[in-house]
Every structure is written in C-alpha cells, then in structure tokens.
Amino acid sequence: MYHVKEAFYTLQGEGGQAGRASVFCRFTGCNLWSGREQDRATAACTFCDTDFVGTDGQNGGRFASAEALAEHLTALWPDQDGVATPYVVFTGGEPLLQLDEPLIRAMHARGFEVAVETNGTLPAPAGIDWLCVSPKGASELAITAGDELKLVYPQADAPPARFAGLDFDHFFLQPMDTAPLGEPGARMADTVAYCLAHPQWRLSLQTHKIAGID
Numbered sequence: 001m002y003h004v005k006e007a008f009y010t011l012q013g014e015g016g017q018a019g020r021a022s023v024f025c026r027f028t029g030c031n032l033w034s035g036r037e038q039d040r041a042t043a044a045c046t047f048c049d050t051d052f053v054g055t056d057g058q059n060g061g062r063f064a065s066a067e068a069l070a071e072h073l074t075a076l077w078p079d080q081d082g083v084a085t086p087y088v089v090f091t092g093g094e095p096l097l098q099l100d101e102p103l104i105r106a107m108h109a110r111g112f113e114v115a116v117e118t119n120g121t122l123p124a125p126a127g128i129d130w131l132c133v134s135p136k137g138a139s140e141l142a143i144t145a146g147d148e149l150k151l152v153y154p155q156a157d158a159p160p161a162r163f164a165g166l167d168f169d170h171f172f173l174q175p176m177d178t179a180p181l182g183e184p185g186a187r188m189a190d191t192v193a194y195c196l197a198h199p200q201w202r203l204s205l206q207t208h209k210i211a212g213i214d
C-alpha cells in the first residue's frame with residue numbers, strides 16, 4: 001500500500017530541472033521528522049518546509065498497487081501530443097520509504113521520466129532517471145552518487161565541504177527558507193557568498209515560491 005499526502009501538476013521549482021513541467025507525488029511520512037511541530041526542535045531534520053502527514057491533501061490517498069498509483073499520476077499530466085516527455089517527481093516526506101521498482105516501471109511504461117527528491121539516508125531502487133540528494137544535518141548518507149546534490153544552506157552540522165567530493169554531476173546550494181522556523185525570509189546573502197567563493201557550487205532558488213505556485 002502506498003500512502004500519498006498529495007499529488008499535483010506544477011513546475012519543478014528547484015535544482016537542475018527547475019522550470020520543467022512535472023507531476024509531483026508527495027508521499028506521506030519521513031524518517032528524519034515525525035511532521036509534528038512539537039517534535040521539530042529535536043528532530044534529525046529541523047527546518048522542513050513541508051506538510052507530509054496523512055493522506056488528506058489534493059489528489060492524496062492510499063493506493064493498493066503500483067498500477068493504481070501510476071494511473072492516478074498519469075491522469076495529472078496534460079500533454080497529449082507527445083512533444084514533451086512526461087516527468088514525475090517523487091518527493092515527500094521521504095520518498096525512499098515507499099518508492100519501489102514496480103512503481104518506477106509502471107511510470108516508465110506510461111512514458112514518464114522518473115525523478116526523486118531524497119534526503120539520501122536510505123538506499124534507492126533501480127531505474128531512477130534523475131536523482132537529487134539533499135543531505136540533512138549529521139545524518140549519514142546511504143547514497144553518495146547521483147545527478148544532483150542539493151544542499152540547504154547553511155546547516156551548522158552539514159558544511160558543503162563534506163559533500164564536495166561525492167560522485168554527483170551537479171552541486172547546488174539552496175538558501176534555507178526560515179519561515180518554518182518562525183523567521184521571515186531566506187538565507188540568501190550567505191548562500192550567494194559561498195557560491196562566489198566556491199564555484200563548484202551553483203545557486204538553487206525555490207522558484208515555485210517566487211512564482212507563487214505549488
């Protein structure tokens with residue numbers, strides 16, 4: 001059984017695929033935070049900007065099979081002329097608690113490229129076309145290779161230098177949005193300064209927030 005908080009059609013806001021039309025599937029649950037505000041300060045990941053509790057969001061629900069969830073997600077993709085390759089982003093919560101090879105195969109069978117946004121602490125199933133790892137604090141990585149490493153910055157216990165030698169094609173720093181912590185704004189100036197001083201790293205902005213979309 002797959003538990004999905006919400007699913008929606010939008011533009012990928014972040015990283016190397018920013019701007020690309022995408023079906024997002026946000027799985028319920030995470031291994032680094034319960035999702036309850038009273039647990040945030042003591043969680044392994046403390047700055048999360050996302051509600052991933054329950055199955056009550058738009059197009060959310062429980063799906064008994066990979067085929068059923070794949071059909072549900074395919075219905076959100078509007079393109080019927082075959083010009084653009086359909087693209088699905090599995091996120092959460094932590095998608096690698098639930099994403100498996102049958103679901104990836106079911107999306108491939110429907111013509112989709114499959115992307116994943118993960119905290120990198122759990123092993124990934126085979127077949128992912130675009131793997132984004134976003135390390136969290138002191139949490140140990142189970143995945144040390146992929147398409148992009150996208151580090152939220154700054155994190156006192158996760159300096160960029162710890163990840164700079166890993167086997168990724170792209171390295172992004174994304175300014176921490178501090179609104180979840182009760183502070184307005186983002187850590188923009190610090191992040192820009194780090195990229196200027198360390199050109200291996202590129203700036204990733206959360207462009208969906210700028211655009212005012214999901």
Ligand SMILES: C[S@@+](CC[C@H](N)C(=O)[O-])C[C@H]1O[C@@H](n2cnc3c(N)ncnc32)[C@H](O)[C@@H]1O
Pocket residue numbers: 030047048049050091092093094095117118119120133134150152174175176177178180206
């Ligand atoms: C909500 S997470 C879900 C996927 C996975 N659990 C992860 O952490 O990568 C999606 C993306 O949002 C980023 N993110 C979460 N909270 C953020 C914040 N306050 N500011 C900037 N990026 C944030 C994460 O680092 C991750 O790249």
Ligand SMILES: Nc1nc2[nH]cc(C(=O)O)c2c(=O)[nH]1
Pocket residue numbers: 010011012013014050091092117208213214
């Ligand atoms: N538009 C949009 N782009 C995103 N890229 C990563 C997101 C996520 O929450 O995983 C996200 C999201 O929530 N919305």
Ligand code: SF4
Pocket residue numbers: 030031032033045046047048049050052092093094119136
């Ligand atoms: S690991 Fe990802 S989903 Fe989990 S609490 Fe952190 S940012 Fe949120």
Ligand SMILES: [Mg+2]
Pocket residue numbers: 049050
């Ligand atoms: Mg998000």
